[in-house]
Amino acid sequence: MKIIDILNAGKVTVSCELFPPKHGSQLSGAKLVVSETAKLNPSFISITCGAGGSTGDRTVSLAGEAQNVCGVTALAHLTCISAGRDSIKGVLAELASLGIENILALRGDLPEGQTSPAGHYRYASDLMREIRDYGGFCIGGACYPEGHPESATLQEDVDNLKIKVDCGCRFLTTQMFFDNNVLYNYMFRLLRSGVDVPIVAGVMPVIDGRQINRICKLSGTALPPRFKAIVDRFSSQPAAMVQAGVAYATEQIIDLVANGVRHVHLYTMNKPDIAGKIMSNLSEIFA
């Protein structure tokens, strides 16, 4: 099923993101994570691909596993920063042969020391145009409520999103954020700028307080004081941090849905038990 049809069906949706293991480690563990996540009955499962397209073949096989073995619609991430046209077309053919109809088309992060893309595709929108011309896929893209770290201004970043939409992007998934007001202001700005595709709000349950400062620094995400206090207080007590992280994400989602956000994407970090706790807390809201 195409994700745009799931998003336009008029219900609140919750989807889950998983990542494939690096080359050299077994795929069987990741398949188990896919099947445990599928049991939660998410609206769709997305599978990331490693930086610069590494693990791309594993993204394709796990997307196939989610959809064809576990029966949940799959969204395969595809990056283009160091890809040639032939390799991209090869991946598109593989995805099509597995019946996968949804791609999150991304540029990917610049390798360290590089200031602009060196491959055939410069921006995610170039990849989107390629996929659109290939045909048959529902294309999604990434967006950044606090601005992409390379953009001079938030408005410049939003204007570039309009190019993505013009190149065939049907929906946008946000970078994680911990302050819902940031998302509400951003959604208002998107609409005012003519970016009117469905927005899927990316929520990350933080269950490891030690990782969060590094993740926020890399993604440019701000930590609101209320959240920082939780991390400061509980990060040295793993079980308490899990409870607090699940509670924070649960409350964050309740507030999002209460304010009219219809689509939530959980950055599960391959932890179906954590996603399961949140989804069970919200079972009536997602019913």
Ligand code: FAD
């Ligand atoms: P783009 O849309 O190309 O944007 C990159 C920068 O260029 C932005 O500053 C933008 O404003 C600017 N820009 C865009 N178009 C133009 C234009 N036409 N002219 C001038 N400037 C322009 N990374 C991975 O490696 N694997 C993954 O699986 C992955 N999944 C992700 C999922 C989500 C939901 C998100 C939010 C991010 C994900 N990323 C992933 C990270 C992403 O690859 C990086 O953030 C990357 O730096 C930018 O990718 P993009 O697709 O947003 O790029």
